[in-house]
Amino acid sequence: MLDIKLIRTDPDKVREAMRRRGSEAPIDEVLALDERRRALVTEVEQLKARRNQVSEEVARAKRAGQDASEIIAAMREVSDRIKALDDEIRDVEDRLHQLLLVIPNIPHESVPFGESDADNVEVRRWGQPRRFDFEPKAHWDIGTRLGILDFERAAKVAGARFTVYKGAGARLERALINFMLDVHTQEHGYTEILPPFLANTDSMTGTGQLPKFAEDMFHCEGTDLYMIPTAEVPVTNLHRDEILDGDRLPIYYVAYSACFRAEAGAHGRDTRGLIRQHQFNKVELVKFVRPEDSYDELEKLVADAEDILRRLGLPYRVSMMCTADVGFAAAKKYDPEVWMPSYGRYVEISSCSNFEDFQARRANIRFRRNPKTKPEYVHTLNGSGLAVGRTLAAILENYQNEDGSVTIPEALRPYMGGMTRIEPEA
């Protein structure tokens, strides 16, 4: 959520930011409602001040045993007016709030202008895509042939875009989760969280999934619960409506969770394999930091995600999202992308964002620099470290052998009981 004061004092800056994003935003309507609200508030507050004053007089008179029926009668009218004004204010504020909730964040000045994802900018590249001296297969073929991924039975059990992992495949997924959690907790300084996988409307609104993106999520009928599309939601909302002690910042959390996405509107895209699923595993990094540190923290966050790819020996590049692709809530976003032989290109495997105070304002997450000062909004960041299913797919493809087996990356072997290869079932 943007600061209403910013919209009020510099509406052109906001309009320009929306134009750069290619987003429509009801700025004029916001300004009109804001003005209306402030006029009403001024009026009602004057009346309330009078009511409070007179109430005291009534109390004093009654205590003195005097009759106060005249003032009481006079105040009835004032009270009615107050009630009417309060009703109108509530109505105006509701509408204003609804509008503010659908206005996206302002991209940081370092974000390049662009009109589509084609305008994203590659910032660095690591590793060399392997040259195969045989025809490399796609991970769905590799996994199916090895008997470690079962798409058909998953479709029977749940439907399209679900996968059953089996044997060494299930273990490899679990190994990746544990490996990532261990690296981030033991070497990058994150505290592990295992959050609820369902979250309520307030939480979804706090991080920005609602109200705009309801159709992307699974909703549990008859409840106020949504299945989380990312651990960002429960973990960021851990500190909703809190005032954090400045000494505690920065806070780093890492959380494994299953993630659930309806993928409405993705018909026909990535229909095969693990790339686009209704349910997938992810290890998510979340930070709460001081505003002045958030861009340094973003760079460190990306580096933490990249570290996993390097240790796994997976070639990747990092793209900086342009204004058109930065995402609703983010001010700046980097996407680490892994080399995927079956796609013949780099595929998003993480997404690291600085939301500045956009989420903090929605979720009311603040901190106090020192005991005397007013609370300020924190900056929140998050990034995948990494998407586990896509990582497994990348390993199958990049580490495949001509005989159909897959070599297990060095770093994962301790998590696989020393296993070095996944061989086809006998």
Next chain:
RNA sequence: GGAAGGGUGGCCGAGCGGCCGAAGGCAGCGGUCUUGAAAACCGCAGGGUGAUGAGCCCCGUGGGUUCAAAUCCCACCCCUUCCGCCA
């Protein structure tokens, strides 16, 4: 799911419809005293809006009654205990 009890400031905990943004205690901060510390004593200390002012608002949330609600009424949410069910 059923029954009972409860949600007040960082924590504990009072609160007769008006003098309650709210006693008291603890923790915190500043000071006096002390070589220093503790103790004792004095003082400051919630959040929002706004200009560090005035005013206004906030006692789980939302309605209602009233000239006036932390206090009365209704609904909802959450917590605790007991029972039932259950991984």
